[in-house]
Each structure stands twice: as structure tokens, then as C-alpha cells.
Amino acid sequence: MRGRFISFEGGEGTGKSTHAKLLAERLRGLALDVVLTREPGGSVGAEIIRHVLLSGAAQPFGPDAEAILFAAARADHVDTVIRPALQRGAWVLCDRFIDSTRVYQGVAGQADPRIIRALERISVGDAMPDLTLVLDVLPEIGLQRAAARRRGESADRFEQEALDFHVKLHNAYRAAAEQAPGRCVLIDAVRPKDRVAEEIWTIVQQRLEPGRARASLAQAAS
Numbered sequence: 001m002r003g004r005f006i007s008f009e010g011g012e013g014t015g016k017s018t019h020a021k022l023l024a025e026r027l028r029g030l031a032l033d034v035v036l037t038r039e040p041g042g043s044v045g046a047e048i049i050r051h052v053l054l055s056g057a058a059q060p061f062g063p064d065a066e067a068i069l070f071a072a073a074r075a076d077h078v079d080t081v082i083r084p085a086l087q088r089g090a091w092v093l094c095d096r097f098i099d100s101t102r103v104y105q106g107v108a109g110q111a112d113p114r115i116i117r118a119l120e121r122i123s124v125g126d127a128m129p130d131l132t133l134v135l136d137v138l139p140e141i142g143l144q145r146a147a148a149r150r151r152g153e154s155a156d157r158f159e160q161e162a163l164d165f166h167v168k169l170h171n172a173y174r175a176a177a178e179q180a181p182g183r184c185v186l187i188d189a190v191r192p193k194d195r196v197a198e199e200i201w202t203i204v205q206q207r208l209e210p211g212r213a214r215a216s217l218a219q220a221a222s
């Protein structure tokens with residue numbers, strides 16, 4: 001049986017890592033096999049490309065070139081981590097995935113949409129998320145949260161962009177969620193963490209039925 005694939009999306013400091021971890025704990029509590037991963041990165045090759053991208057070394061080559069590098073990292077991550085995990089029936093929770101490229105490089109960076117679509121076909125194929133949780137926080141608040149978490153360390157390539165760029169991201173994520181209601185759910189993530197976590201758990205239960213997946217596994221093993 002194919003596992004389940006959930007991606008977490010949103011602008012800077014919206015709580016993606018926090019909620020991916022909390023959901024992983026809940027699913028592991030049901031004795032499900034959970035792979036918690038992130039992009040860019042998540043595999044040996046992709047972590048090397050992450051360093052190039054977030055240091056800003058690829059920025060002078062423009063958003064098309066950055067999109068190509070994100071896709072190269074994604075292809076390695078999908079081939080070596082995500083697809084094998086789904087094939088063995090695991091639940092994959094990924095902190096950012098294709099919507100990040102669509103929104104950061106595509107909408108805010110204005111990369112050529114034909115390049116973005118072609119790269120998706122090559123790097124992702126049929127390994128699309130079953131559910132994408134889009135965490136919605138005003139950019140001013142998200143950037144403050146991200147800065148507080150960094151505790152004085154310097155901002156990365158994308159955090160350093162002007163507020164206008166982050167406003168574009170915020171609007172683009174809301175539009176993306178609206179355009180794909182079968183896959184995406186927009187979540188008001190300004191609320192306290194425990195309330196956001198409860199809403200996420202309710203959505204996951206309604207859409208993907210983890211309790212039932214656990215029961216089928218137990219039946220298959222007996």
C-alpha cells in the first residue's frame with residue numbers, strides 16, 4: 001500500500017517546522033512509520049545544493065537558475081527518500097515542497113512558468129503530496145518570528161528580501177491554496193501553537209484517516 005505524503009507550506013516563520021514535528025509525534029503515537037524531512041535538502045545530495053542556494057551563491061544567475069537548482073535537489077530527495085518511503089507505506093511529512101518553487105521562484109521571482117512546469121514533471125513525477133497544509137501568517141509577523149528564532153544569526157538568501165517580496169509570497173500562497181482545494185488547506189497560523197496543531201490534526205484525520213491506515217497495517221501483519 002502506498003503511504004501518505006503531507007507537505008507544509010507558507011512564508012518565512014509561519015510555523016512549518018514546528019507543526020511538521022508536532023504532527024510527526026502524533027502519527028508516531030499511532031505506531032505509524034513516519035519520515036520527517038525538509039526542502040531544500042532531506043537527502044545527502046540535496047543538502048549540498050541547499051547550502052549553495054541559501055548562501056545566496058546562485059542568486060546572481062537569476063530565478064530560472066535557482067529554480068533549476070531547487071529541482072535538482074528535489075529530484076535527489078524524491079528518488080532517494082520520498083518515493084522509497086511511500087512505497088514501503090510510510091507517512092512522509094515534508095517541510096516545503098513544489099509550492100515553494102511555484103511561489104518563491106515562479107510568482108515572486110517571476111521565473112518562466114514553462115521552466116517551472118517542466119522541472120516539476122522531471123523532479124516529482126507522480127510523487128505529489130496527498131495533502132498540503134498552507135500556514136497563513138502576515139509577513140510582518142512571520143519575519144519577526146523567524147528573526148527571533150535565529151537569535152542573532154544572519155538571515156538567509158530569501159529572508160533578506162524586501163517586505164514587498166514577502167507580501168507577494170503571502171498573496172501567492174493564498175491563491176495557490178484557493179486554486180487547489182482538493183490538495184491544499186489554508187490554516188490561520190497566527191493563533192497559538194496548540195490551537196493550530198489541533199486544527200491540523202483534525203484535517204489530517206478527516207482527509208487521510210491515519211487510524212484506519214494503522215488498522216489496515218495491523219490486519220495485514222496478523
Ligand code: T5A
Nearest residue numbers: 013014015016017018039040100101104145149158192193
Ligand atoms: N525555498 C525553498 C525556495 O525559494 N524555493 C523552494 O523550492 C524551496 C523548497 C528555506 C528557504 O528556501 C526557500 C524558502 C526559504 O526561504 P529554511 O531555512 O528551510 O529556508 O527556512 P523556512 O522553510 O523558511 O522555515 P523557517 O524556519 O523560516 O520557518 P518555519 O519553519 O515556517 O517556522 P518555525 O516552525 O521554525 O517557527 C518559527 C518561530 O516561530 C515560533 C516557533 O517556535 C519558532 O520560534 N512559532 C510560533 N510562535 C507563536 N505562535 C505560533 N503559532 C507559532 N508557531 C511557530
